[in-house]
Amino acid sequence: MHMDYPGIIFIFTLLLLAGLDGDALPNFVLLFADDLGYGDLGSYGHPSSQTPNLDKLAANGLRFTDFYCTSPVCSPSRAALLTGRYQTRSGVYPGVFYPGSRGGLPLNETTLAEVLKPLGYATAIIGKWHLGLGANGMYLPIHQGFDHFLGVPYSHDQGPCSSLTCFPPDTKCYGTCDVGVVTVPLMSNDTIAKQPVSFPDLERAYVDYATNFIMKSAKSKEPFFLYYPSHHTHYPQFGGTEATGHTQRGRFGDSLYELDRTVGKIIQALEDSGVHNNTLVFFTADNGPELMRMSRGGNAGLLKCGKGTTYEGGMREPAIAYWPGRIQPGVTCELATILDILPTFAKLAGAKLPSVQLDGFDMSPILFDNGPGARKAVFYYPVDPSEKYGLFAVRVGKYKAHYYSRGSAQSSTTPDQDCSVLAFLKQHDPPLLFNLEIDPSENYNLSVVDDPEYKDVLEMIQGVKKEFEMGMVFGESQTSKGRDSALEPCCTPDCSPKPSCCTC
Structure with missing residues (x-):
């Protein structure tokens, strides 16, 4: 049978979008570290960090040298990651959300999960949400395109922690966390499963949840999107039995090692379920290291300053793209940002983009062709962007x-x-x-x-x-809507006196 050149190109394009399995949509695993510095991973030059799984991804995938977040603090970067839009457009500024924040990521914003859902993707998030809770949990992930959520709705230091165990057998959390609010809850969808959360047991719960989600999706031949926004390496550091005392870098190193172990187990679940070669894994972080914590904070390597600033150390991040058989091992110096993840995943899945102003670009030419990217500029907003000052x-x-x-x-x-x-x-x-x-x-x-x-x-x-x-x-501005202590999650909502009675 004769087929002309344009016909061959058309079929090849369809196969590319559908993945190597021909009729199978690609799966996506998005790994997002917290307060991780440019110089924290072994593959980015740290001499005593033990990150063998992430280093293996870097060696067998594409490592970025010039990859950026959009804000030097947590909530705004997470909003940009999931919407492909600068946080200034969605109103996730200034600063971050708290347990009793009235605002959250607006429900009329379209998240990456919502982009993929119409194509039949199963969607799950394990870890740190930090994009609002709101009245009756209205801003939780299950209302933003995710089928499943196991995690903490905000940062794990946003609750009293001095009496909690961060490392076994009974090493209390170091330093001071927020006081005067409820203890940190572990939520399953919109229900509090445990309050306060047990930090040493947290990663084991996440690994089990992620593994089951991957296995179930693969067995039912359902394409999936797994989002793992880790609590590591945000302060206070914590870890389980298998990570505690394991590294030469102290408690920060142990926490980072536990993050790395979780990544390794997720990759193992992909291999065991037979979807390893049809899954794009992307790793990066939300902002630079919290240097005020000194040795218990991260390391920006040769970059200037860290979290909270618009210097390179505050906003340039490690980033790794891994897809066996599709992405060739190497290093790219092309400019890219977390804004570019949504349009890239959408292109690979053949999903329709939201009909709003997007700030991201498809990274496919960088990932698959070792070519130049479409992004020519990076824009740096401070923690508290305003129209008065504009870009920093x-x-x-x-x-x-x-x-x-x-x-x-x-x-x-x-x-x-x-x-x-x-x-x-x-x-x-x-x-x-x-x-x-x-x-x-x-x-x-x-x-x-x-x-x-x-x-x-x-x-x-x-x-x-x-x-x-x-x-x-x-x-x-969503964060300027203020706070209401009545919105703080409590597993025994009628208890008194709140917040100290919120335990289950």
Whole structure:
């Protein structure tokens, strides 16, 4: 039978979108670490971190050198990850959600899970949600496209923890967590399964849940999307029996090792269920390391500052794409961000994109062709973005311009005074200019150099900045809606006096 060239291309494209199994849609596993620094993984240069499973993914997959989150704190980055839109559009700013927050990720925003659901995908999340709880749990994952949820609805330090065990047999959680609110609950869908959560047992529960979800989906030949936003390595660190005391890097190292073990067990479940070769696994993190915790915080490697700042250490993250037989092992220096995950997964599944302004780009040319990506710029918003100040920094190609800079309490304790909470908001005119390819540590300001090339670069970046900001429409701030202690989850809601009586 004769087939012309366009016909062959058409069939090949259909097979590409359907995965190697021809009629099988690809599965997706999205791994999302918490407060992880650019220099924390073994594959990114840390000499004493034990991350063999993530390092194996990096060795057998595609490792990114220039991958970014969209905010130097948790909730905004998570909103951007799941919607493909800057947090300013969805209103997830300033700062983060708390147990009694009235707001949450707006229900009219379309999440990645909701993009995949119409194609028959089973969807599950295990771990940290942190995109709102609200009245009657209205913002929980099960109302945002996920069939199943096992995890904590916010950050695990947002509840009293000094009396709780973080490492067995009875090592109490180090330092101070939020007080005056309910103890941290473990939720199953919209029901509290345990309160307070048992930190040493948490990863075992997640592994069991993830394994069962993968096995069940594979057995029923149902495509699936598993989202694992880990609590590790956010403060306070915790770990189970198999991780405690295992590393040379102390409690942070043990916590990171437990995250790595969970990743390994998820990969093993993919192999055991026979869907390993039809699953794209993507790993990255929400923001940089909390340097204020010193040795109990993460490490930004050679990058400047960390969490809470718009320097590279606050927003450039490790990222790994792994798909056996589809993604060739290697390293890419192409620009990419968490915004690009939704359009990439949608393209591979053949899913329809939301009919709203998206800020992400399909990464397929980077992943499968080792080619240039569509993203040419990265935009840096602070913890508290506003229309008054706009973007704090813009990267175009290898150059980054800082229009404003500010330190953060979360990046204090380092010798670099630019990172300190005492480094107050400062406007730069002309902007600070760095060549990140030769100076990723942002040490050498090029705008003070008398070279017409740098003037041209700043004018070019200013044009990109202006065009982007003209198209940005700020949504109503969800975190500014305030808090109501009555919204804090309690397994015995009629108990008194709340919150201390919320235990089950």
